Amino acid sequence: MLGLMQNQPLMISSLIEFAQRHHADAQIVSRRVEGDIHRYTYREAADRSRQVANALDAMGLAFSDRVATLAWNGYRHFELYYGVSGSGRVVHTINPRLHPDQIAWIANHAEDRVLCFDMSFLPLVQAVHARCPTIRQYVALCDADKLPEGSGIPNLISYEAWIGGQSTRYDWPVFDENSASSMCYTSGTTGNPKAALYSHRSTTLHAYAAALPDVMSLSARDAVLPVVPMFHVNAWGIPYSACLTGAKLVFPGPALDGKSIYELIEAEKVTYAAGVPTVWQMLLGHMKPANLTFSTLKRTVIGGSACPPAMIAAFNDDYGVEVLHAWGMTEMSPLGTLCTLKNKHDALSAEDKMKIRLKQGRAIFGVDMKIVSDAGDELPWDGKTFGNLLVKGPWIVREYYKGEGGDPLVDGWFPTGDVATIDADGYMQITDRSKDVIKSGGEWISSIDVENIAVAHPAVAMAACVGMPHPKWDERPIVAVVKKPGAEVSREELLKFYEGKTAKWQIPDDVVFVDAIPLGATGKMLKTRLREMLKDYTLPGL
Numbered sequence: 001m002l003g004l005m006q007n008q009p010l011m012i013s014s015l016i017e018f019a020q021r022h023h024a025d026a027q028i029v030s031r032r033v034e035g036d037i038h039r040y041t042y043r044e045a046a047d048r049s050r051q052v053a054n055a056l057d058a059m060g061l062a063f064s065d066r067v068a069t070l071a072w073n074g075y076r077h078f079e080l081y082y083g084v085s086g087s088g089r090v091v092h093t094i095n096p097r098l099h100p101d102q103i104a105w106i107a108n109h110a111e112d113r114v115l116c117f118d119m120s121f122l123p124l125v126q127a128v129h130a131r132c133p134t135i136r137q138y139v140a141l142c143d144a145d146k147l148p149e150g151s152g153i154p155n156l157i158s159y160e161a162w163i164g165g166q167s168t169r170y171d172w173p174v175f176d177e178n179s180a181s182s183m184c185y186t187s188g189t190t191g192n193p194k195a196a197l198y199s200h201r202s203t204t205l206h207a208y209a210a211a212l213p214d215v216m217s218l219s220a221r222d223a224v225l226p227v228v229p230m231f232h233v234n235a236w237g238i239p240y241s242a243c244l245t246g247a248k249l250v251f252p253g254p255a256l257d258g259k260s261i262y263e264l265i266e267a268e269k270v271t272y273a274a275g276v277p278t279v280w281q282m283l284l285g286h287m288k289p290a291n292l293t294f295s296t297l298k299r300t301v302i303g304g305s306a307c308p309p310a311m312i313a314a315f316n317d318d319y320g321v322e323v324l325h326a327w328g329m330t331e332m333s334p335l336g337t338l339c340t341l342k343n344k345h346d347a348l349s350a351e352d353k354m355k356i357r358l359k360q361g362r363a364i365f366g367v368d369m370k371i372v373s374d375a376g377d378e379l380p381w382d383g384k385t386f387g388n389l390l391v392k393g394p395w396i397v398r399e400y401y402k403g404e405g406g407d408p409l410v411d412g413w414f415p416t417g418d419v420a421t422i423d424a425d426g427y428m429q430i431t432d433r434s435k436d437v438i439k440s441g442g443e444w445i446s447s448i449d450v451e452n453i454a455v456a457h458p459a460v461a462m463a464a465c466v467g468m469p470h471p472k473w474d475e476r477p478i479v480a481v482v483k484k485p486g487a488e489v490s491r492e493e494l495l496k497f498y499e500g501k502t503a504k505w506q507i508p509d510d511v512v513f514v515d516a517i518p519l520g521a522t523g524k525m526l527k528t529r530l531r532e533m534l535k536d537y538t539l540p541g542l
């Protein structure tokens with residue numbers, strides 16, 4: 001017997017419709033590429049999304065055709081999220097930090113038909129357009145009078161001219177909720193990039209889950225600042241969850257430096273922010289010397305790479321901001337786990353609470369996870385045993401776009417490439433990417449643990465731990481360190497700092513001071529590049 005409830009497909013367009021009906025006057029504030037602040041409401045955003053849909057219809061774009069974006073977080077990008085997906089096409093967000101060759105490769109692989117770009121990326125578009133034969137229309141995200149002359153880009157129109165003549169009325173189509181809605185290529189540290197292809201169903205379910213109290217806890221009383229980019233994994237789904245809750249949205253545009261972010265948080269009374277650790281490093285670096293404080297910020301979600309304990313402590317102790325450590329990946333839309341305490345933890349000491357907060361957190365309903373040995377045997381949830389982390393759920397990839405890389409699943413589970421422990425309460429902790437874990441004398445050393453200790457030292461701005469070949473132990477860890485400006489610490493002092501904080505054999509063999517640690521397109525440390533930088537290095541005593 002079937003249930004007798006209405007069967008209504010989950011459509012992304014219903015999110016913006018809901019926001020317009022129930023939160024019409026809630027604000028969306030954007031710092032624009034031009035530098036000024038733009039401000040409007042969900043009502044206007046919804047109207048303009050429908051103008052986008054009409055513009056795409058007018059072009060004769062087919063269902064499922066890809067519309068690419070090269071854009072910062074801002075209101076026009078937001079309108080594209082809804083106008084493109086809502087009308088049945090697929091938003092293909094491209095990471096502008098990728099190499100132009102990769103961008104051209106990706107645009108061809110996705111067979112993009114339209115490319116919408118912020119003016120900051122004009123030189124990038126000029127460099128790649130000749131190699132992108134599938135793109136029929138270029139749209140510069142600017143006013144009609146700002147369109148550059150003599151850019152050499154064919155079929156170029158300004159966004160405002162493109163949508164300006166279109167009606168704000170549009171009947172959003174209803175179709176199979178499993179239809180593709182957006183796509184994002186993974187950085188492809190090995191082999192060619194592969195695309196996760198999200199659906200209306202996966203995106204809507206993820207939006208519901210992300211808004212839950214123990215996840216992002218978004219509400220109509222929040223002003224949320226997604227510093228995490230809309231060009232990579234849909235800004236962790238915040239543009240969707242914001243519509244579902246009616247939260248005020250604050251978009252930082254291209255200005256991601258500490259000063260600009262701080263000013264935006266204060267001016268727009270932001271209560272909630274989300275981003276990768278490197279961004280928050282810049283924010284704290286700006287605030288500390290000037291003795292600044294937050295007047296409204298209450299919570300921040302930090303993920304994408306392990307959040308150093310020193311950062312959690314600084315937010316909590318110095319600024320009264322709760323840090324929610326999050327873990328996920330492109331293939332997971334991206335949220336998998338989030339770290340919030342349970343009520344039974346109330347009585348714990350601050351130190352014991354911190355130990356839990358450092359973990360990547362508990363699975364969100366909708367995400368199943370397990371850890372397995374290399375042979376595939378399931379490992380215990382004891383908080384100590386670590387193994388390969390596998391996940392499954394309705395917003396996790398089944399297959400990459402165009403079947404790239406073959407069948408990624410193992411008995412229906414997606415291997416994340418991460419190595420983790422899970423404790424009896426279900427708190428998962430990443431110890432490493434499987435390719436970064438250091439294998440020393442048959443034991444594994446977590447590079448994240450080694451890094452976390454180094455960045456707890458007051459003179460250390462950033463640290464990256466890699467394994468170096470060793471004839472007896474296979475590999476031994478060393479740590480590459482960037483010092484804070486004006487701060488001093490010697491190799492010996494830093495090695496001494498490890499004593500008592502970790503097992504002796506887990507203390508790195510050496511410290512190498514560097515000017516900078518190479519970062520990839522998603523702000524993560526690029527250990528492959530670091531290893532190349534250290535190719536002539538040999539461990540002390542060898």
Ligand code: ADP
Nearest residue numbers: 186187303304305306326327328329330418430
């Ligand atoms: P890519 O595009 O390189 O796949 P993603 O943005 O999808 O990048 O990154 C996913 C990976 O980032 C995860 O598999 C994990 O290794 C790492 N990661 C994400 N969040 C965290 C976290 N909180 N702690 C440690 N590692 C994390």
